[in-house]
Amino acid sequence: MTAKQIPDVIPPIAFRISDLCTLLESYLEIEQVKEIYRAYLFGAEAHDGQHRRSGEPYITHPLEVAKILADMRMDPQSIIAAILHDVIEDTPTAKEQVAHEFGEEIAELVDGVSKIAQITFNSQAEAQAENFRKMMLAMVKDIRVILIKLADRLHNMRTISVLDNEKRRRIANETLEIYVPIANRLGMNSLRLELEDLGLAALYPTRSRVLKEVIRKARGNRKEIIQQIETSIKQRLCQEDFSCRVMGREKHLYSIYKKMKTKQLSFNEVFDVYAFRIVVDNFDTAYRVLGAMHNLYKPVPGKFKDYIAIPKANGYQSLHTVLFGPYGVPIEVQIRSEDMDKVAESGIAAHWFYKSGEGSAAISAEARTHKWLRSVIELQKNTGNSLEFIENVKIDLFPDEVYVFTPKGEILVLPRGATPVDFAYSVHSDVGNTCVACRVDRRLAPLRTPLYTGQTVEVITAPGAKPNPSWLNFVMTAKARTNIRSYLKNLQQEDAIILGRKLLDKTLAYASRKLEDFKKKEIKKMLKEYNYKEIDELYMDIGLGTRPAPLVARKLIPEEKSKKSKNKSAANKGRSNHPLLIKGSEGMVVSYAKCCHPIPGDAIVGFASTGKGIVIHTESCNNVADYKKLPDKWVEVEWEASTDSDFIAELRLDVANRRGVLAIIASSISDMDSNIENIFMEEKDGTTTSMNITVTVKNRQHLARIMRRVRTNKSVSRIVRKKG
Numbered sequence: 001m002t003a004k005q006i007p008d009v010i011p012p013i014a015f016r017i018s019d020l021c022t023l024l025e026s027y028l029e030i031e032q033v034k035e036i037y038r039a040y041l042f043g044a045e046a047h048d049g050q051h052r053r054s055g056e057p058y059i060t061h062p063l064e065v066a067k068i069l070a071d072m073r074m075d076p077q078s079i080i081a082a083i084l085h086d087v088i089e090d091t092p093t094a095k096e097q098v099a100h101e102f103g104e105e106i107a108e109l110v111d112g113v114s115k116i117a118q119i120t121f122n123s124q125a126e127a128q129a130e131n132f133r134k135m136m137l138a139m140v141k142d143i144r145v146i147l148i149k150l151a152d153r154l155h156n157m158r159t160i161s162v163l164d165n166e167k168r169r170r171i172a173n174e175t176l177e178i179y180v181p182i183a184n185r186l187g188m189n190s191l192r193l194e195l196e197d198l199g200l201a202a203l204y205p206t207r208s209r210v211l212k213e214v215i216r217k218a219r220g221n222r223k224e225i226i227q228q229i230e231t232s233i234k235q236r237l238c239q240e241d242f243s244c245r246v247m248g249r250e251k252h253l254y255s256i257y258k259k260m261k262t263k264q265l266s267f268n269e270v271f272d273v274y275a276f277r278i279v280v281d282n283f284d285t286a287y288r289v290l291g292a293m294h295n296l297y298k299p300v301p302g303k304f305k306d307y308i309a310i311p312k313a314n315g316y317q318s319l320h321t322v323l324f325g326p327y328g329v330p331i332e333v334q335i336r337s338e339d340m341d342k343v344a345e346s347g348i349a350a351h352w353f354y355k356s357g358e359g360s361a362a363i364s365a366e367a368r369t370h371k372w373l374r375s376v377i378e379l380q381k382n383t384g385n386s387l388e389f390i391e392n393v394k395i396d397l398f399p400d401e402v403y404v405f406t407p408k409g410e411i412l413v414l415p416r417g418a419t420p421v422d423f424a425y426s427v428h429s430d431v432g433n434t435c436v437a438c439r440v441d442r443r444l445a446p447l448r449t450p451l452y453t454g455q456t457v458e459v460i461t462a463p464g465a466k467p468n469p470s471w472l473n474f475v476m477t478a479k480a481r482t483n484i485r486s487y488l489k490n491l492q493q494e495d496a497i498i499l500g501r502k503l504l505d506k507t508l509a510y511a512s513r514k515l516e517d518f519k520k521k522e523i524k525k526m527l528k529e530y531n532y533k534e535i536d537e538l539y540m541d542i543g544l545g546t547r548p549a550p551l552v553a554r555k556l557i558p559e560e561k562s563k564k565s566k567n568k569s570a571a572n573k574g575r576s577n578h579p580l581l582i583k584g585s586e587g588m589v590v591s592y593a594k595c596c597h598p599i600p601g602d603a604i605v606g607f608a609s610t611g612k613g614i615v616i617h618t619e620s621c622n623n624v625a626d627y628k629k630l631p632d633k634w635v636e637v638e639w640e641a642s643t644d645s646d647f648i649a650e651l652r653l654d655v656a657n658r659r660g661v662l663a664i665i666a667s668s669i670s671d672m673d674s675n676i677e678n679i680f681m682e683e684k685d686g687t688t689t690s691m692n693i694t695v696t697v698k699n700r701q702h703l704a705r706i707m708r709r710v711r712t713n714k715s716v717s718r719i720v721r722k723k724g
């Protein structure tokens, strides 16, 4: 009988370091055991004077955790890390000291376990359990951290009875919600089953006790028949010359409880099954043993499952069948090889199964994790089985996601590289639209900072704040991107409506008319002809340059009437007294041509560009000639007396090839309160370099001052403004 049952009482004799050493000597080199003993002395000293709630010296706990891992035949690093697992967290002994004494690898493992302990699962948010599990797996770089943590949790669950009611419930709940699924995902069945049974006992002591009692009685009644079946099976297998182990199996408390609860079955319906496991030398024998079993007792149709050919998602392999036993009792039989049995028991831990002298210590933790994943993938590959599990585990262990906390402790899942802006938008689009700053782990951080798993992020918003177009350069989530875009678009539309109204006014002014002069009926008619519902839609299209204002004006003022007004058609581009004044703060519907970089003081012309609003060029720009063919698109513009924005100007310089010349020029420019936006340099010949510098200026006077100042440098032989 191998099934692990919960001991009714905690064994009175404590497990000692000498016991651990004996256990370790069965699979480790003597040098490795010595090193583990040294870790024990270090740990015992660090925890000296500390006690468990039960009154025992604290070191008994890490020792038990190490034993659990040693039973799984884990590598020496894991055992040492298990012994030291509470040292960083509970004692002043810092990570550096552990690193100094036992090396970086072990320090990282211990640190990893401590970090997990720092995140506490809030049972209020049960829907978050899945995220929490993911977060835990994502936080660790080395899966052994999880194995140590699971062993730690197992021992804490074994000794949970000393805690008070509330704490016991919380820990048991957390165990069932978080740790059991992780153990299951990693295929660690025997550990999972024990955690489940302990969890049930802690959460529902009465139910668990009653169930245990019923099972004990039922087992007594069944003893004889189990013996009888086991003997028959053994005899048959012996006759056929199979080498194998046969054992009776008990259903676990928790699985009985769950089946009764979810399937609404009585205890007898769930329990009235006689279960056996047969472990053979290889998979080939497994199939032959299956044949022998089906020959011994008749199989129940439809119950045979071949998990060897089609393994379970977490890599579990076995043959399952149900037989009609003597007196018609159903017999469940599992048949599998020794290797499969090992995997079925301890899953991923089976890949650490340590054999000394094989150099297996040389295989890195990541390589082993990969090996496990690969083996599971291999198993799944040709079976057409769902790969979803693998995808999940892969994402967990090598994540593309980060898991971060809100200040209230909720977990948000974001893609890797996501920033506080993504975070803000995933909380709510309003939060995103008004965010101005953020704190990451309580420290102010730039909004573009990439987030990492485990961080707590707090967004600072300000009423009336607006999304910044530059956010589009770093946001990772579609939600942030779409929200920012649509906000900017709305903003642009608002700007466009204002501009459109202005443009129409100006154009009508050529004909000495005002929009207010027209009757509602006339305007309505015009809107209808264009198919607009609201006048704002018309303004918007004018503002965006999609519908030229002169055409709209012509529609409002029929030809004969406009002729009366001194034959000056609305499309006439001659200078009038009604140019559109450009201030520089019109928003996204007025832009400045990159070919000629107009600045205040330059003679300028505007051109309505479909969808972009008005683009301003200098009158001398070469491109302007082409636009002359489209008179309806012209907009007469002039600078307002005072502009309130920075404009871009491009300078062309010839400078001597001298060390430090660029720095001198750059500092003269910045001395003049201008910023350099861009520099392009090209060596002309051995003595001269030609430079293109893009700078920000207020107006022509400002630019002239900058150029004068730069020219005072002896290295500069020529400086001109580049236009078009």
Ligand code: MN
Binding pocket: 061, 085, 086, 152
């Ligand atoms: Mn612990």
